Amino acid sequence: MSVVVSIVTQDVRFPTSLELDGSDAVNVDPDYSAAYVTIGLDTGEEGHAFVFTAGRGNDIVTHAIDVYGQLLFGRNADELIYDLGAASKRLIHDSQMRWLGPEKGVTQMACGALVNALWDLRARREGKPLWLLLSELAPEEIVDVIDFTHIGNALTPELALDILRRGEAGKADRIASLKTDGYPAYTTSPGWLGYSDEKLVRLSRAAADAGFSMIKLKVGGNIDADRRRLALMRREVPGTPVAIDANQRWEVDEAVNWVNQLAEFEPYWIEEPTSTDDILGHAAIRKGVSPIRVATGEAVANRIIFKQLLQADAIDFLQLDATRVGGINENLATLLLAARFDVPVCPHAGGVGLCEVVQHFSFFDYAAITGTQEGRFIEYVEHLHEHFAEPVRVTNGRYVAPVRPGIGAEMLTASREKWTFPSGSGWLEIGDSASITDPYPMAAKV
Amino acid sequence: MSVVVSIVTQDVRFPTSLELDGSDAVNVDPDYSAAYVTIGLDTGEEGHAFVFTAGRGNDIVTHAIDVYGQLLFGRNADELIYDLGAASKRLIHDSQMRWLGPEKGVTQMACGALVNALWDLRARREGKPLWLLLSELAPEEIVDVIDFTHIGNALTPELALDILRRGEAGKADRIASLKTDGYPAYTTSPGWLGYSDEKLVRLSRAAADAGFSMIKLKVGGNIDADRRRLALMRREVPGTPVAIDANQRWEVDEAVNWVNQLAEFEPYWIEEPTSTDDILGHAAIRKGVSPIRVATGEAVANRIIFKQLLQADAIDFLQLDATRVGGINENLATLLLAARFDVPVCPHAGGVGLCEVVQHFSFFDYAAITGTQEGRFIEYVEHLHEHFAEPVRVTNGRYVAPVRPGIGAEMLTASREKWTFPSGSGWLEIGDSASITDPYPMAAKV
Numbered sequence: 042m043s044v045v046v047s048i049v050t051q052d053v054r055f056p057t058s059l060e061l062d063g064s065d066a067v068n069v070d071p072d073y074s075a076a077y078v079t080i081g082l083d084t085g086e087e088g089h090a091f092v093f094t095a096g097r098g099n100d101i102v103t104h105a106i107d108v109y110g111q112l113l114f115g116r117n118a119d120e121l122i123y124d125l126g127a128a129s130k131r132l133i134h135d136s137q138m139r140w141l142g143p144e145k146g147v148t149q150m151a152c153g154a155l156v157n158a159l160w161d162l163r164a165r166r167e168g169k170p171l172w173l174l175l176s177e178l179a180p181e182e183i184v185d186v187i188d189f190t191h192i193g194n195a196l197t198p199e200l201a202l203d204i205l206r207r208g209e210a211g212k213a214d215r216i217a218s219l220k221t222d223g224y225p226a227y228t229t230s231p232g233w234l235g236y237s238d239e240k241l242v243r244l245s246r247a248a249a250d251a252g253f254s255m256i257k258l259k260v261g262g263n264i265d266a267d268r269r270r271l272a273l274m275r276r277e278v279p280g281t282p283v284a285i286d287a288n289q290r291w292e293v294d295e296a297v298n299w300v301n302q303l304a305e306f307e308p309y310w311i312e313e314p315t316s317t318d319d320i321l322g323h324a325a326i327r328k329g330v331s332p333i334r335v336a337t338g339e340a341v342a343n344r345i346i347f348k349q350l351l352q353a354d355a356i357d358f359l360q361l362d363a364t365r366v367g368g369i370n371e372n373l374a375t376l377l378l379a380a381r382f383d384v385p386v387c388p389h390a391g392g393v394g395l396c397e398v399v400q401h402f403s404f405f406d407y408a409a410i411t412g413t414q415e416g417r418f419i420e421y422v423e424h425l426h427e428h429f430a431e432p433v434r435v436t437n438g439r440y441v442a443p444v445r446p447g448i449g450a451e452m453l454t455a456s457r458e459k460w461t462f463p464s465g466s467g468w469l470e471i472g473d474s475a476s477i478t479d480p481y482p483m484a485a486k487v
Numbered sequence: 488m489s490v491v492v493s494i495v496t497q498d499v500r501f502p503t504s505l506e507l508d509g510s511d512a513v514n515v516d517p518d519y520s521a522a523y524v525t526i527g528l529d530t531g532e533e534g535h536a537f538v539f540t541a542g543r544g545n546d547i548v549t550h551a552i553d554v555y556g557q558l559l560f561g562r563n564a565d566e567l568i569y570d571l572g573a574a575s576k577r578l579i580h581d582s583q584m585r586w587l588g589p590e591k592g593v594t595q596m597a598c599g600a601l602v603n604a605l606w607d608l609r610a611r612r613e614g615k616p617l618w619l620l621l622s623e624l625a626p627e628e629i630v631d632v633i634d635f636t637h638i639g640n641a642l643t644p645e646l647a648l649d650i651l652r653r654g655e656a657g658k659a660d661r662i663a664s665l666k667t668d669g670y671p672a673y674t675t676s677p678g679w680l681g682y683s684d685e686k687l688v689r690l691s692r693a694a695a696d697a698g699f700s701m702i703k704l705k706v707g708g709n710i711d712a713d714r715r716r717l718a719l720m721r722r723e724v725p726g727t728p729v730a731i732d733a734n735q736r737w738e739v740d741e742a743v744n745w746v747n748q749l750a751e752f753e754p755y756w757i758e759e760p761t762s763t764d765d766i767l768g769h770a771a772i773r774k775g776v777s778p779i780r781v782a783t784g785e786a787v788a789n790r791i792i793f794k795q796l797l798q799a800d801a802i803d804f805l806q807l808d809a810t811r812v813g814g815i816n817e818n819l820a821t822l823l824l825a826a827r828f829d830v831p832v833c834p835h836a837g838g839v840g841l842c843e844v845v846q847h848f849s850f851f852d853y854a855a856i857t858g859t860q861e862g863r864f865i866e867y868v869e870h871l872h873e874h875f876a877e878p879v880r881v882t883n884g885r886y887v888a889p890v891r892p893g894i895g896a897e898m899l900t901a902s903r904e905k906w907t908f909p910s911g912s913g914w915l916e917i918g919d920s921a922s923i924t925d926p927y928p929m930a931a932k933v
Contacts, residue, residue, distance in 0.1 A: 342591060
């Protein structure tokens with residue numbers, strides 16, 4: 042028996058707003074951050090996980106992880122990591138804390154981080170990267186960790202088992218091919234809204250040359266700028282599909298109108314045209330912009346919203362996020378829901394560490410659920426990989442299969458210490474940059 | 488000019504789980520709690536507000552209020568309280584913290600508390616209770632504080648102005664009648680799931696004798712018990728309508744089946760039959776249980792979900808909650824959305840302090856929006872009113888108009904100190920009750 046003896050959180054923030062990496066129509070100045078947690082066992086084993094955030098408020102999430110962590114402290118770790126369905130429910134359905142969501146926002150993210158840290162412990166103990174661990178589990182074991190609450194009218198344990206059992210055929214071959222050939226990637230790195238035209242063109246060329254399957258452009262700030270930037274991109278790399286992403290900037294009617302004004306550039310999809318809470322709105326937009334396809338997911342709160350987006354025929358692509366929902370368990374539910382409705386999953390990865398984690402979901406999806414990479418790719422952004430124990434590798438526009446045991450979330454100790462906010466040496470060094478050192482730079486502008 | 492010089496939070500929890508007050512099929516052991524905030528100005532003025540929670544995790548909310556509070560600290564209070572639309576947007580749309588919701592869960596609750604504390608300052612300065620302050624504002628002033636983002640396809644500023652301008656006719660008379668006659672109430676006090684049959688019958692009789700318009704019964708634990716308890720209640724008070732409340736306990740199909748098994752008792756409404764995130768599910772349930780009507784709202788995250796529940800014809804009654812959404816501003820949006828779709832608003836008040844605050848919304852709705860009390864009543868529960876500066880008054884089954892300037896949220900200093908968790912004298916006194924003093928009593932049960 043092993044026991045949970047420590048749960049340590051760290052408020053890690055990177056000053057990405059200095060370069061406008063990650064800027065879009067809504068997220069104008071993100072400091073990519075990680076509400077980081079390490080679960081320690083008496084055996085010396087460690088499980089690592091984090092919640093991605095955009096800077097301010099990262100400490101709200103670390104505090105929430107601390108509070109939920111008390112539900113795990115002192116517990117039998119073997120029971121936790123070999124009954125991850127029960128562990129997840131104990132956190133997410135806590136009879137008092139459930140009120141704080143339910144199953145959404147800060148509390149769901151915090152629960153997800155703890156669930157993921159437990160999965161990290163499990164994967165390390167079994168000596169496998171998460172995608173391989175999941176792919177080699179029996180269908181019954183996958184179904185056992187999923188919470189089917191409130192999705193029963195779309196996905197039952199029986200339907201999930203059916204999907205996974207069909208996925209057994211050829212699974213070993215697909216695992217082998219993932220190890221040799223990886224999985225397609227697309228890149229958002231050229232298209233951040235804060236970048237100059239020159240930088241956009243230069244990075245688009247570089248992305249196409251690097252073999253990415255698609256490029257994504259942030260839109261929604263100004264229609265003329267969007268048309269100019271989209272035209273520049275299409276001219277520079279005519280053979281590469283370009284998706285567009287509005288980060289929830291629009292009202293429903295506005296989205297239809299705006300996207301149709303960009304139709305001549307044949308965007309591969311329109312991502313987050315409006316609030317991700319607006320299921321009916323997405324369905325209306327999808328009808329209104331057809332044949333342009335609709336994608337969303339990075340801000341979807343939980344499996345219940347995903348279920349409805351699928352039921353309402355509101356999306357063509359589902360973009361799960363690794364750290365917003367209730368951990369790997371809820372993402373497994375979402376992968377199976379997507380398979381049930383035959384909607385391809387293209388994970389979100391614009392942030393710090395998300396590439397490192399989300400790749401596991403697509404690898405597992407190919408190996409054990411859908412068996413296809415058709416019309417599917419994982420988002421890729423270039424920055425901050427150097428801080429991770431196993432930085433993501435992309436070669437010829439494809440993700441290379443991760444090999445390190447665990448879920449991919451481990452950030453280097455030195456990086457975590459340097460960028461701990463506000464006391465880490467990295468933050469102390471840039472202390473003369475007013476826009477960064479003032480934790481609330483916009484407070485004067487109301 | 489006045490300046491925000493202090494923002495103080497307090498983690499106030501009441502040991503209600505000892506008596507199973509507030510117990511239902513999902514919230515089995517709530518300790519009714521308040522994440523309390525006091526905004527202080529250099530003039531000595533104070534604004535009070537709180538977020539209701541169910542116990543554990545109350546400190547997650549106080550911490551979030553502390554973090555968002557830094558956006559207000561040192562600011563010109565006159566600008567804040569006389570441009571509450573801008574103040575609200577500065578909090579809720581903070582470019583970095585928005586990621587933590589967006590607009591849902593802990594962060595939305597925290598923003599709502601700060602927005603409400605600013606309204607409390609405003610109402611005190613003008614010497615009016617909130618409902619009267621709102622009722623006497625010009626339609627343009629109401630519209631000015633509302634955030635129409637992502638509800639534009641259901642409610643525009645122009646439509647909102649139309650509704651409010653129609654409400655001008657007869658408003659003075661309605662304000663006068665509210666001051667003399669109040670507003671109808673219904674009570675949930677007899678129907679908590681943890682109560683014995685004897686207590687349920689006794690309290691039902693008392694409620695009917697006290698003149699309440701309706702009684703509510705918690706259901707969803709066990710169908711036989713539900714039938715027995717509902718029969719007991721109907722037999723004891725045959726002339727009083729009885730609503731039922733499942734607190735999101737069911738799957739969609741299960742809800743239809745379960746409610747139809749209770750149809751012979753003619754429940755006035757079925758409340759929270761499934762996840763409040765499930766708009767399509769509520770629409771299906773409403774069709775499946777007709778003519779029994781469907782109500783929801785206490786756990787609805789924001790105006791965007793409410794918009795869709797209305798657009799999808801999914802609810803017959805809208806139950807706004809005073810402290811879950813982004814404050815009074817977002818509740819004003821919801822009141823106008825409900826009016827636009829002609830759905831009556833019957834506020835949720837099962838918690839501590841919610842009666843004291845939600846009454847203001849119904850009073851304002853009658854005075855300035857719908858002009859009717861037909862089919863509308865405010866929930867009432869009996870406990871914990873003694874802790875408030877102006878305890879809610881219910882006479883002959885009607886809420887009496889509050890008169891104290893402010894939003895009704897002020898809790899007595901002595902109560903806040905006694906029940907501060909875990910160091911207040913109230914908590915130290917009951918320190919020998921294991922189920923209470925262990926902050927995580929269920930941890931051993933996973």
